[in-house]
Amino acid sequence: MDESYTSLPTSHLLGSVPAVIKEEKSASNYEVPEANMQIFPPNNGGGGRGYQTLGSPTEGFEQQPANGWKGVFNISSYTQYFDVDTDVVVNRLMSSLYPIGGDFFNKIDANPDLYGLIWISTTLVFVLASFGNCATYLMDKHSDSTTSWSFNVSYVNLAAGSVYGYAIVVPLAFYFLLRYLGSNASLVRFWCLWGYSFFVFVPASFLLLIPIEFLRWIIIILAGSASACFVAFNLKSYIEGSDLSLMVVAAFLLQMALAIFIKVWFFP
Secondary structure (H helix, E strand, O other): OOHHHHOOOOHHHHHHHHHHHHHHHHHHOOOOOOOOOEOOOOEOOOOOOEOOEOOOOOOOOOOOOOOHHHHHHOHHHHHHHHOOOHHHHHHHHHHHOOOOOOOHHHHHOOOOOOHHHHHHHHHHHHHHHHHHHHHHHHHHHHHOOOOOOOOOOHHHHHHHHHHHHHHHHHHHHHHHHHHHOOOOOOHHHHHHHHHHHOOOHHHHHHHOOOOOHHHHHHHHHHHHHHHHHHHHHHHHHHOOOOOOHHHHHHHHHHHHHHHHHHHHHHOO
């Protein structure tokens, strides 16, 4: 190689390399400022919120609980009582078939529902009206083979009035009575308890189609006892510590009276 090239000064070339590296490091350490996205357009009207940052909840979009009597007539205040999964409903249905547990209020404490009250009561109304007519026809057919089929529409009105009336009025009466006596009571939890207590009468109605009167009475007594014990034991655990045993006995007798009423009026 020509010596004229090797004699060129290289100090300035070597010194330029760290400068480039330093510049790259400073570029790599550059931090992008945090993005602050906003909703457009702003609401500049009276009481408006202006620009809203995404990801930060605002009071306007949050569901405010209805206070006072306004909440009674607000449909959105009841949506939380229907926010239940199928597994939760099935678990509560199974608990109603195990009457001596007494822990139903513990299971529904975090999320009492009105789903069971409405749908179980509605199912029981149609079951009693339809199977009551079928059972009456089978009993008449068993005694007289010439009996013709006739559907008694009054069973629907009777079933709806008795089941819905009982499901609403009885828990409401216990709620006001316990509040009057100084005990802590929850109306939604009572409605939930009594609603699920009706479930045992649904499968019992299938068995009441058997045209044997003695067997029918055994079935309805067993179903009524299961429903009555379910309400009584759970009510007892709920008001534990208070001398209100008379309330527990009254709840038991009312459930047994409902069972006898179902047998006498719908499966005579």
